[in-house]
Amino acid sequence: MLGFIKKDLAMIKSNFKLLGILFIIYTLMGLYNKMDISFILPFISVMIMISSFSYDNYNKWDAYSITFPNGRVNSVKAKYIATIFLIIIVSLITLILSFIISYVNMKTIDYAQILISLLGTIFGTLLVLTFMYPIIYKFGVEKARIWIFLIIFGLVIVGGFLVQYLNLDFLAHFISLIENYLIIILIIVMVLMVYISYKISAKIFSKKEF
Amino acid sequence: MENVLEVKNLCKKYDNFALKNVTFSLPKGMIMGFIGENGAGKTTTIKSILNIIQSYEGEIKIFGLDNRKDDKTIKEDIGVVLDDMFFPEILTPNDINNIMKDIYKNWDTQMFNGYLKEFSLLPNKQIKTFSKGMRKKLEIAVALSHHPKPLILDEPTSGLDPVARAEVMQIFQNLLEKEECSILLSSHITTDLEHIADYITFINNGEIVLSRTTNELLDDYGIVKCSEKEFKDIQKKDYIKYRKTKYEYEVLIPNKKDFKTKYNISVIDKITLDELMLLMIKGEE
Numbered sequence: 001m002l003g004f005i006k007k008d009l010a011m012i013k014s015n016f017k018l019l020g021i022l023f024i025i026y027t028l029m030g031l032y033n034k035m036d037i038s039f040i041l042p043f044i045s046v047m048i049m050i051s052s053f054s055y056d057n058y059n060k061w062d063a064y065s066i067t068f069p070n071g072r073v074n075s076v077k078a079k080y081i082a083t084i085f086l087i088i089i090v091s092l093i094t095l096i097l098s099f100i101i102s103y104v105n106m107k108t109i110d111y112a113q114i115l116i117s118l119l120g121t122i123f124g125t126l127l128v129l130t131f132m133y134p135i136i137y138k139f140g141v142e143k144a145r146i147w148i149f150l151i152i153f154g155l156v157i158v159g160g161f162l163v164q165y166l167n168l169d170f171l172a173h174f175i176s177l178i179e180n181y182l183i184i185i186l187i188i189v190m191v192l193m194v195y196i197s198y199k200i201s202a203k204i205f206s207k208k209e210f
Numbered sequence: 211m212e213n214v215l216e217v218k219n220l221c222k223k224y225d226n227f228a229l230k231n232v233t234f235s236l237p238k239g240m241i242m243g244f245i246g247e248n249g250a251g252k253t254t255t256i257k258s259i260l261n262i263i264q265s266y267e268g269e270i271k272i273f274g275l276d277n278r279k280d281d282k283t284i285k286e287d288i289g290v291v292l293d294d295m296f297f298p299e300i301l302t303p304n305d306i307n308n309i310m311k312d313i314y315k316n317w318d319t320q321m322f323n324g325y326l327k328e329f330s331l332l333p334n335k336q337i338k339t340f341s342k343g344m345r346k347k348l349e350i351a352v353a354l355s356h357h358p359k360p361l362i363l364d365e366p367t368s369g370l371d372p373v374a375r376a377e378v379m380q381i382f383q384n385l386l387e388k389e390e391c392s393i394l395l396s397s398h399i400t401t402d403l404e405h406i407a408d409y410i411t412f413i414n415n416g417e418i419v420l421s422r423t424t425n426e427l428l429d430d431y432g433i434v435k436c437s438e439k440e441f442k443d444i445q446k447k448d449y450i451k452y453r454k455t456k457y458e459y460e461v462l463i464p465n466k467k468d469f470k471t472k473y474n475i476s477v478i479d480k481i482t483l484d485e486l487m488l489l490m491i492k493g494e495e
Contacts, residue, residue, distance in 0.1 A: 003312030010305040011298055014336075055298035064295040066262050068313050069285040209263045 004065070004074040008082030011052045019044060023093060030101040037098060038117045041090050042125040049083055049129060053141040063210035076137065076205045080198045083129055091122055119186060126190050130197035137204045211237040213271075214360045214392040220258055220268035227416060229254055229266070234411045234421040236360065236394050241386065243407035243424070244396040245483060247491055251416040252396040253293065256364045259394075260290065272360065286315060289358030291349045293365040299338035303331055306352060314356035325351035343374030350381055360392045361385075367402050375399070379406055400483035404428075410483065412490065419490055432466040433485060435459070435477045444473065451493030462489040 022044055030037040056062055065075040098114045135151070136144040162168070178185055213235040220232040229251050236242045246252050257263040259270055261281055270277040272284045297306055303326055311317040326333055329347040337345060346366060353361060361382075367375040379402050385391055397403060403410065404424070411421040420427070434449070441452065441459040448469060452461040463469045466478055 001312075003309045006312060007297070007301070007305075007309045010301055010309065014300045052298075055300055059298045060292075060295040061298055063257075063262050064290075064292060064297070067260050067285065067288070067290040067292070069282045071285070072261075207264070209265065210257070 001070070001074045001077065003068075004071075004078030005081050005085075008052060008078050009085065011055060012048055012082060012086050015048050015051065019048070019090075023097065027097050027101065030097070031104055036117060037101060038094055038114075038121040041087070041094050041118070041121045042128060044090055045083070045087055045125050046128055046132075048086060049079075050132075050141065052079075052082075053136050057141045060210070062205075062208070066210075072206050073202065076198070076202045079133070080194060080201075083133075084194070087122060087125060091118060094118060094121075116183075119183065123186055123190055126193055130193045133197055134200040134204060137201045137208070214238050214273060215259070215394060216269075216271040217255070217259065218269040218271075220255065220266055220270065222254060222258060222263060222266040227251070227254075229258075229416045232268070232413065232416070232418055234418055236392055236409070238392055239386075239390055240408040241382070241393040241395060241406055242409040242411055243400070243403035243483075244394055244411050244413065245398065245400050245403065245487060246396075246413040247487065248398055250413045252398075252413055253364055254416075255413065256292070256362060256394070256396060259362060260288070286356075287359045289353035289356065289361040291346075291353045291361075291363045291366045293368055296345070296349055297337060297352075300336055302334050302336055303348060303351075304333045306348075307333075310352065310355070316356045318355050318357065321357075322351055322355035325355065343370050343377070346370060346374070346378060347381075350378065354385065358391065360394065363393065363395045365397055366395065367397060367399055375402060382406060400487060404483055412487065414491055427486075428481060430465050430467075431481045431486060432463050432469070432478045433481050433489070434461040434463055434469065434475055435479060436461065436475050440473075440475055448472065451489045451495055453489055453493045460485075460489065460493075462486070462493060 022040065026037045026040045029035060062075065065071040068074075095114065095118055098118070099109050099111075102109045102114060131151075132144065132148055135147050138144075139147055175182075215236040217235070218233050220229055222229040227249070232251070232255055234242075244252055244255070254263065258266045259272070259277060261277060264278070272288070275284055277284055297309075301309075303322075307319055307322050310322070311319055323333070325331075325347075329344070329351060331340070331344055331348055331351070337348065340348065350366065353363075363382075367378050370378065382393060382395070383406055386393070395403065395407065407424050409421065410424050410427055412419045434444070435458050436444075438454075438459060441461060444461060448463060450462045450464055452459055454460075462481070463478070469475075469478065
């Protein structure tokens with residue numbers, strides 16, 4: 001298992017230079033434009049993980065990994081663990097940089113605001129990735145792009161319809177009810193998202209043939 | 211003789227191709243050349259052995275264990291080189307060593323580094339900077355460095371120039387001298403196999419056409435080169451296939467000795483695996 005995680009981490013590591021450059025650019029943008037830089041988390045994480053799937057696909061790693069002991073299980077598990085590791089690292093760096101930017105721009109650090117903003121971004125990032133992974137495992141990274149586009153497009157249309165024609169006051173009411181527990185609920189939902197997504201991907205990969 | 215690998219009645223259907231009752235076995239300590247033209251079913255058979263393809267019918271046993279039920283145990287002891295499948299090319303040999311020591315219980319870092327040195331592969335260079343021959347050598351180093359009992363090699367010399375091909379075949383020959391290992395080596399480049407393989411298994415259009423020791427095959431089989439009149443005198447049961455060339459008939463016979471006693475045809479050539487494949491595939495019955 002550890003070997004498979006090391007493989008994905010080594011691939012993430014090979015992007016560190018790019019990661020460093022992006023962080024410098026966004027920090028400078030944050031300093032000059034007084035903007036929140038937490039949006040770089042989904043941007044960087046999705047980009048790096050998609051590129052890792054692309055390299056896997058290009059060298060047919062998925063099929064090759066099956067020739068190793070427990071390869072069908074470990075190769076999927078490792079991808080999820082490496083993703084979480086990447087999100088933690090990028091979140092920590094974003095957090096530190098946000099503190100610095102906040103202090104430089106406003107001479108004070110709004111810890112609560114920064115933490116909530118980051119948590120929301122982590123949620124968004126995980127939502128995108130956990131949604132994408134089973135589709136990638138099912139269709140491959142190339143075809144998955146089309147499927148992801150089609151599904152997001154479909155969701156936007158359905159969402160737009162719901163907002164326009166349905167009374168969504170109950171949703172606002174529901175959010176106000178759980179406001180005090182929002183962080184805990186968000187964390188539980190994130191854990192569930194990762195777990196369900198992993199289970200679906202593992203199931204798909206356990207039956208996949210190359 | 212104990213068999214390391216046994217494939218029995220392996221069947222797998224696709225829309226335009228099927229493996230039909232593929233059956234053969236690889237005895238311990240032997241090299242088996244698995245030959246056939248491109249698309250004959252070599253890779254599908256190997257993928258089934260390795261469970262990369264799972265939805266097949268039939269039985270595959272490795273060390274006497276069922277390859278689906280005992281997948282994890284079996285894979286600890288198999289070394290694999292597959293055509294076009296490997297680690298992502300942004301990794302380095304050092305990365306691979308670091309990864310593999312946590313994948314195989316028997317991973318031998320010293321042996322792996324020894325192979326890197328022997329093959330002149332720089333440990334810190336990304337795979338994508340290697341030539342095709344270097345990459346293939348790295349794949350072989352990875353396959354060998356956990357002391358595998360059988361090696362399963364799918365087209366390990368495909369796409370290599372003659373020098374690199376000879377080097378790669380030499381590696382396998384050296385390995386057999388050093389370690390008790392069995393090798394299933396699929397290739398459509400049959401000249402690579404004539405000197406190294408103990409057994410030849412020939413697959414054509416998804417079916418095993420023959421599976422015999424190389425010596426028996428090359429000693430018994432022959433090519434009769436004769437005129438049309440001479441060919442017409444040969445009974446159908448005494449030859450396998452024939453081919454009409456510009457000047458003569460080339461007739462594949464299964465037993466040179468028997469043929470000599472029965473017919474008065476003096477030109478019976480020794481067969482090469484290339485000729486055998488060509489006549490089996492393109493010849494008429």
